[in-house]
Amino acid sequence: xxxxxxxxxxxxxxxxxxxxxxxxxxxxxxxxxxxxxxxxxxxxxxxxxxxxxxxxxxxxxxxxxxxxxxxxxxxxxxxxxxxxxxxxxxxxxxxxxxxxxxxxxxxxxxxxxxxxxxxxxxxxxxxxxxxxxxxxxxx
Ligand code: HEC
Numbered sequence: 001x002x003x004x005x006x007x008x009x010x011x012x013x014x015x016x017x018x019x020x021x022x023x024x025x026x027x028x029x030x031x032x033x034x035x036x037x038x039x040x041x042x043x044x045x046x047x048x049x050x051x052x053x054x055x056x057x058x059x060x061x062x063x064x065x066x067x068x069x070x071x072x073x074x075x076x077x078x079x080x081x082x083x084x085x086x087x088x089x090x091x092x093x094x095x096x097x098x099x100x101x102x103x104x105x106x107x108x109x110x111x112x113x114x115x116x117x118x119x120x121x122x123x124x125x126x127x128x129x130x131x132x133x134x135x136x137x138x139x
Contacts, residue, residue, distance in 0.1 A: 024116030028052075031105045032113065035098075040126075049095050050087060056121035057128060062086040066118050073114035078102045 028038075035049035063069035063086075076084055080098045085091075105113070 024112040027109050028113050050091050053122040053126050056117055058086050069118050070114040074110050077110055
Protein backbone atom coordinates (compact mmCIF):
# COMPACT_ATOMS: atom_id res chain seq x y z
CA UNK A 1 0.00 0.00 0.00
CA UNK A 2 2.67 2.42 1.08
CA UNK A 3 4.72 1.74 -2.03
CA UNK A 4 1.73 2.46 -4.20
CA UNK A 5 1.29 5.84 -2.55
CA UNK A 6 4.95 6.65 -3.00
CA UNK A 7 4.77 5.68 -6.65
CA UNK A 8 1.74 7.90 -7.15
CA UNK A 9 3.53 10.76 -5.42
CA UNK A 10 6.55 10.32 -7.69
CA UNK A 11 4.30 10.25 -10.71
CA UNK A 12 2.55 13.45 -9.67
CA UNK A 13 5.87 15.15 -8.99
CA UNK A 14 7.16 14.12 -12.38
CA UNK A 15 4.05 15.46 -14.05
CA UNK A 16 4.23 18.75 -12.20
CA UNK A 17 7.88 19.24 -13.05
CA UNK A 18 7.30 18.43 -16.72
CA UNK A 19 4.41 20.91 -16.77
CA UNK A 20 6.74 23.50 -15.31
CA UNK A 21 9.40 22.67 -17.84
CA UNK A 22 7.10 23.18 -20.79
CA UNK A 23 5.69 26.33 -19.19
CA UNK A 24 9.24 27.68 -18.89
CA UNK A 25 9.97 26.78 -22.49
CA UNK A 26 6.84 28.62 -23.62
CA UNK A 27 7.98 31.72 -21.75
CA UNK A 28 11.42 31.42 -23.31
CA UNK A 29 9.88 31.03 -26.76
CA UNK A 30 7.73 34.10 -26.26
CA UNK A 31 10.27 36.37 -24.57
CA UNK A 32 13.81 35.29 -25.38
CA UNK A 33 13.94 33.15 -28.53
CA UNK A 34 13.44 36.05 -30.95
CA UNK A 35 17.01 36.95 -30.04
CA UNK A 36 18.52 33.71 -28.67
CA UNK A 37 17.90 30.77 -31.00
CA UNK A 38 17.61 27.32 -29.41
CA UNK A 39 19.32 25.43 -32.20
CA UNK A 40 22.81 25.32 -33.60
CA UNK A 41 23.04 28.25 -36.04
CA UNK A 42 23.09 27.28 -39.71
CA UNK A 43 24.13 30.75 -40.77
CA UNK A 44 25.71 32.65 -37.91
CA UNK A 45 25.77 35.89 -39.92
CA UNK A 46 21.99 36.14 -39.37
CA UNK A 47 22.17 36.04 -35.58
CA UNK A 48 21.14 39.04 -33.48
CA UNK A 49 22.39 37.51 -30.22
CA UNK A 50 24.42 34.44 -29.19
CA UNK A 51 22.47 31.14 -29.47
CA UNK A 52 21.27 30.01 -26.04
CA UNK A 53 23.42 26.84 -26.04
CA UNK A 54 26.55 29.01 -26.25
CA UNK A 55 25.21 31.43 -23.65
CA UNK A 56 24.49 28.61 -21.20
CA UNK A 57 27.85 27.00 -21.81
CA UNK A 58 29.52 30.21 -20.67
CA UNK A 59 27.12 30.71 -17.78
CA UNK A 60 27.96 27.20 -16.50
CA UNK A 61 31.70 27.73 -16.93
CA UNK A 62 31.43 30.71 -14.58
CA UNK A 63 28.61 29.44 -12.35
CA UNK A 64 28.69 25.63 -12.30
CA UNK A 65 26.15 25.48 -9.47
CA UNK A 66 22.53 25.78 -10.49
CA UNK A 67 21.63 28.09 -7.62
CA UNK A 68 24.24 30.69 -8.59
CA UNK A 69 23.65 30.33 -12.31
CA UNK A 70 19.92 30.99 -11.81
CA UNK A 71 20.68 34.02 -9.63
CA UNK A 72 23.05 35.36 -12.24
CA UNK A 73 20.55 34.97 -15.10
CA UNK A 74 17.68 36.51 -13.13
CA UNK A 75 19.84 39.52 -12.32
CA UNK A 76 21.54 39.90 -15.71
CA UNK A 77 18.38 39.79 -17.78
CA UNK A 78 16.94 42.65 -15.72
CA UNK A 79 20.13 44.66 -15.29
CA UNK A 80 22.75 43.81 -17.91
CA UNK A 81 26.12 45.52 -17.66
CA UNK A 82 29.45 44.98 -19.39
CA UNK A 83 31.13 44.34 -16.03
CA UNK A 84 28.78 41.48 -15.12
CA UNK A 85 28.75 39.84 -18.52
CA UNK A 86 30.26 36.35 -18.63
CA UNK A 87 30.26 36.06 -22.42
CA UNK A 88 33.34 36.93 -24.43
CA UNK A 89 33.92 40.68 -24.95
CA UNK A 90 33.75 40.20 -28.72
CA UNK A 91 30.11 39.07 -28.37
CA UNK A 92 29.19 42.40 -26.82
CA UNK A 93 31.28 44.19 -29.44
CA UNK A 94 29.34 42.36 -32.17
CA UNK A 95 25.79 42.29 -30.79
CA UNK A 96 25.85 45.16 -28.31
CA UNK A 97 24.85 44.76 -24.68
CA UNK A 98 21.61 42.88 -24.14
CA UNK A 99 18.72 45.30 -23.60
CA UNK A 100 17.21 44.96 -20.11
CA UNK A 101 14.09 42.80 -20.19
CA UNK A 102 12.66 44.38 -17.06
CA UNK A 103 8.96 44.86 -17.65
CA UNK A 104 8.88 42.21 -20.41
CA UNK A 105 9.17 39.29 -18.01
CA UNK A 106 8.33 38.94 -14.32
CA UNK A 107 11.00 37.84 -11.87
CA UNK A 108 9.06 34.65 -11.18
CA UNK A 109 8.84 33.78 -14.88
CA UNK A 110 12.51 34.56 -15.25
CA UNK A 111 13.40 32.20 -12.44
CA UNK A 112 11.48 29.35 -14.10
CA UNK A 113 13.16 30.09 -17.42
CA UNK A 114 16.61 30.23 -15.79
CA UNK A 115 16.12 26.83 -14.10
CA UNK A 116 14.85 25.31 -17.32
CA UNK A 117 17.81 26.73 -19.24
CA UNK A 118 20.24 25.30 -16.70
CA UNK A 119 18.64 21.84 -16.97
CA UNK A 120 18.45 21.76 -20.77
CA UNK A 121 21.37 23.71 -22.21
CA UNK A 122 23.81 23.19 -23.63
CA UNK A 123 22.41 19.92 -25.03
CA UNK A 124 24.39 16.76 -24.28
CA UNK A 125 25.83 16.54 -27.79
CA UNK A 126 27.00 20.16 -27.86
CA UNK A 127 30.77 20.45 -28.11
CA UNK A 128 31.07 24.20 -28.25
CA UNK A 129 31.55 26.21 -31.37
CA UNK A 130 34.79 24.55 -32.35
CA UNK A 131 36.06 24.01 -28.84
CA UNK A 132 35.98 21.24 -26.29
CA UNK A 133 32.86 20.36 -24.36
CA UNK A 134 32.54 21.99 -20.97
CA UNK A 135 29.24 20.42 -20.11
CA UNK A 136 28.61 18.13 -17.20
CA UNK A 137 30.34 20.24 -14.58
CA UNK A 138 27.51 19.99 -12.08
CA UNK A 139 23.79 19.62 -12.03
C1 HEC B 1 16.44 42.01 -28.00
C2 HEC B 1 17.24 40.82 -28.00
C3 HEC B 1 17.35 40.01 -26.73
C4 HEC B 1 16.32 39.47 -25.97
C5 HEC B 1 14.82 39.63 -26.17
C6 HEC B 1 16.96 38.68 -24.95
N1 HEC B 1 18.32 38.75 -25.05
FE1 HEC B 1 19.68 37.82 -23.86
N2 HEC B 1 21.21 38.70 -24.89
C7 HEC B 1 21.07 39.51 -26.00
C8 HEC B 1 22.38 39.89 -26.50
C9 HEC B 1 22.66 40.76 -27.70
C10 HEC B 1 23.33 39.28 -25.64
C11 HEC B 1 24.87 39.33 -25.75
C12 HEC B 1 25.45 40.56 -25.11
C13 HEC B 1 25.42 40.52 -23.62
O1 HEC B 1 25.91 39.53 -23.04
O2 HEC B 1 24.88 41.44 -23.00
C14 HEC B 1 22.56 38.55 -24.63
C15 HEC B 1 23.11 37.83 -23.58
C16 HEC B 1 22.40 37.04 -22.69
C17 HEC B 1 22.99 36.27 -21.62
C18 HEC B 1 24.48 36.19 -21.31
C19 HEC B 1 24.86 37.35 -20.46
C20 HEC B 1 26.32 37.58 -20.33
O3 HEC B 1 26.80 37.42 -19.22
O4 HEC B 1 26.98 37.95 -21.28
C21 HEC B 1 21.96 35.63 -20.98
C22 HEC B 1 22.08 34.69 -19.77
C23 HEC B 1 20.74 36.00 -21.65
N3 HEC B 1 21.03 36.86 -22.67
C24 HEC B 1 19.50 35.52 -21.29
C25 HEC B 1 18.29 35.97 -21.86
C26 HEC B 1 16.97 35.53 -21.45
C27 HEC B 1 16.70 34.48 -20.39
C28 HEC B 1 16.07 36.21 -22.21
C29 HEC B 1 14.55 36.16 -22.15
C30 HEC B 1 13.96 36.55 -20.89
C31 HEC B 1 16.83 37.08 -23.10
N4 HEC B 1 18.16 36.90 -22.86
C32 HEC B 1 16.24 37.94 -24.00
C33 HEC B 1 19.87 39.89 -26.60
C34 HEC B 1 18.60 39.56 -26.13
